[in-house]
Amino acid sequence: MIISVVAERVIDRKIAKSQEQVRNGQYSEFNDEFMTNLLAQAKTRHSV
Template sequence: MDTTTQPSDAFHKGKTDGIFLPEERDELGLTTQMREDIDRRLAIAQEEIRNGQYVTLDDEFMEKFLEEARGRNADILKAIRPVQSIK
């Protein structure tokens, strides 16, 4: 048997070191490991919501966040502007 007709051990053993068979994927192309990771992250997020540990990322939040960021970085921005005008 030459190498083109020999069965690959990785495919006959099933799931190995990051190699997944096509039948191990769902309709979205997610592997079992990917789906488990998504489920774990969703469970963490749901628990945070139940505990009130979340922030609504609306326009008001973003404006406040940007204002605070500009305030924190005002000195840095002032130092950069003269250098940029030289170029």
């Protein structure tokens, strides 16, 4: 599959933004504790 030049530029910008966010500490680790908390929050919000 050939990706257009425009699509490649969009992907490159998204990757650059993500890399900057990681450098600035703007990320969450997806470990077991995170997933347990996420599921608990989802259940709480759904039951309201």
